[in-house]
Amino acid sequence: MPPRIVSDRDLLERLTDVFRSAGFDGTSLAHLAEATGLQKSSLYHRFPGGKAQMAREVAERLGDEVVKNALAPLESDGPLQRRIEKVGRVLTAFYEAGAKSCLLDTMSLGVAGSGAEDALATAASHWIDAFARVAAASGAKPAVARARAQDAIAAIEGALVLSRVTGDRRPFARAIDRLPAVLLGTETNTRTKER
Numbered sequence: 001m002p003p004r005i006v007s008d009r010d011l012l013e014r015l016t017d018v019f020r021s022a023g024f025d026g027t028s029l030a031h032l033a034e035a036t037g038l039q040k041s042s043l044y045h046r047f048p049g050g051k052a053q054m055a056r057e058v059a060e061r062l063g064d065e066v067v068k069n070a071l072a073p074l075e076s077d078g079p080l081q082r083r084i085e086k087v088g089r090v091l092t093a094f095y096e097a098g099a100k101s102c103l104l105d106t107m108s109l110g111v112a113g114s115g116a117e118d119a120l121a122t123a124a125s126h127w128i129d130a131f132a133r134v135a136a137a138s139g140a141k142p143a144v145a146r147a148r149a150q151d152a153i154a155a156i157e158g159a160l161v162l163s164r165v166t167g168d169r170r171p172f173a174r175a176i177d178r179l180p181a182v183l184l185g186t187e188t189n190t191r192t193k194e195r
Helices: 008-022 029-036 040-046 050-075 080-094 116-137 142-166 170-184
Strands: none
Touching (some): 008 029, 008 050, 029 040, 029 050, 050 080, 050 116
């Protein structure tokens, strides 16, 4: 029987799912072979650098493709609020309403020396920059726009972690619902003064 042919895109999607659910340290070559349907030797043929190369390519894909595609609505025409809401819908679909983890979270530990850490930092920078541009377009000064972008991402990432740990997806839904208000600076501050 001839070997199964797996396209590069499909292969990276399958690898992404494994790293997304198990992280770098929790992913074994056996997991990767099982998920892709390829023998370990075939994986090494495609990725001579082994698991580290796979992690790097998955992280690069996150920055090059997924983050840019998810953030594409921000560059479209129309009111800022609507563009941000579109991004919220794309992120909701991508993370399956909070059921899937984010690679920035699951792969941020254990990748030292793999080359993936640079790609993860680049992906995070793309995300921060895109959100900061929208916040700046609403009239925020650069430092405030960047802080809003970071706050929005922190809320989404934190909600994904909480959803994974508790099984409750509502925090993710709230983070997405609040996204326009956080980026546009219309969210009311709910902090109370310490006494």
